[in-house]
Amino acid sequence: MIGKRITHRMADGVRVPGTWRHAFICNGGTYFLTDLFIYADGIVDCWDLVTLDEFEKKLRSGWVATGLPDGGSASAHHLGRWTFGEPDTWLTPELLLAEVRDTIDELNGRPDSTGRCLAAVEVFLAEPTEENRSAARAAYLAIPETVRHYALGDMDRKDRPLQVLVAGPGGRLPDWPDGRRVSQEAYDEAVAYFGEREHWRAEARKRVPADGAAHSFAPAVKLPHSYPQRALERPDKRCLRNDYPAPLTVDGVTYPSVAHAYWARSVADPEARGAVVAAETGAEARTLAAGAARREGWERTRTAVMARLLRAKYAQHPDLAAILLATGDATLVYDDADSGFWGDNGGRGRNWMGRLLELVRSELPADEARVG
Structure with a gap:
């Protein structure tokens, strides 16, 4: 998620938009707290400009660290040094790579994994076949676990209605506790939720800004x-x-x-x-x-x-x-x-x-x- 972290770099006179996120880079046995810069053309700066494939190798090798060892030495450049004590991290190389791929899609204005999931859900709601539900379920599971909660943009219900919809009556998702299944009542509530959500979205699309268009209508x-x-x-x-x-x-x-x-x-x-x-x-x-x-x-x-x-x-x-x-x-x-x-x-x-x-x-x- 880009949020307000907007930057760019110049490449052959062209401005390439980008963003950044915090990360640890392991160099010489020390874990340095730094920033990854991610650009729309698929280049990632992790103390060196690398392609996405090269970035994956940096992840697999541990250069860009997702695991932090207890007792490991850490440093924030020119700010301080410390030692990890019972560190807790939820990232894996797979998760971080998936999040970076999503960021590149977002920088290019393309649907990311969340956008692709919601598009598959719309197809299912329009034609609720098991085949379409299976596609929506696969698209949901393709969203990095760290961002699934934000898929619907609903901070009260998180992604619970989405989970119930793609699991289906009597169904379950892989990470659910044994014995947990979707009841028919819960499923009906989820379907109703998406109906209401579509109504809100339709109303929002019709809303005209009070002071006119926010964006330029003429080219620079x-x-x-x-x-x-x-x-x-x-x-x-x-x-x-x-x-x-x-x-x-x-x-x-x-x-x-x-x-x-x-x-x-x-x-x-x-x-x-x-x-x-x-x-x-x-x-x-x-x-x-x-x-x-x-x-x-x-x-x-x-x-x-x-x-x-x-x-x-x-x-x-x-x-x-x-x-x-x-x-x-x-x-x-x-x-x-x-x-x-x-x-x-x-x-x-x-x-x-x-x-x-x-x-x-x-x-x-x-x-x-x-x-x-």
Whole structure:
């Protein structure tokens, strides 16, 4: 189960999503408490990037440890060392491997063992033959024992209705105590439970979020790094870049572009500021500003300054504002070879410029929405 443990790694310029979980690695006789990083492409990092088949070998060899010996030496890197005393662990190599396989399915948006079980249960409920029950039972037993309790997402009943349904009247599951069998009454209650559950799910599917869709309906728009020299006869997404020649006036001063305005406002000396404003291009403005003393506290105010300049640009250029609005609710990915703060830069930057452009875009229709 991934939960909130989200990470990624870059592979050939591609962002590969992943997650992590705690584990012990046995190296040189010491058991190190560490993390396994599991990625959507089936790669597992257990102090080395390995394929799923190689990871299984690491499990079988004891490198990734699922058994902890009494008296064994343990370590958490740079935090402390201790000795196991009557350790209790419920994992086996088979269970951990099954959980990792499920995690990879989940990272890829595919049904994991729980999803496959619930799909088999739906088939059985639609056509309750013994053959379909047998398939549902096999799918249930294929769920790692450590996660079966969570299969229905019902923290009160756990997976008990599921157990009863796949066992059937008079039936039992392999790990049940001798003599325990499913009564007809218990079976009928389980069938009724699944009927109610389907009703709840149907109602949930029909529910419309109170504030509209939570996800973007438009594909992401990338604004690659470029150096526009002159205004385009037919402006396109290149006009959304800060160094695009779109003059703007702020506090009585007219700047050739947002880049000129931003860099001019970053410098402390008025004379240097004037030279930045007069620079031939946005790139030259940046170079001049880089050689001048920065205003005190600039790093704390720069995002607010940029937001104000962007609002001015699009308020004073309705044609460019229309191009920004035409991106819908797309994620704006702004590349900036000079800054990992403003640019996305292949997932390595913070993309603050893209985020501010999205903010300004959301404000553009505000006049139409303003009430009283």
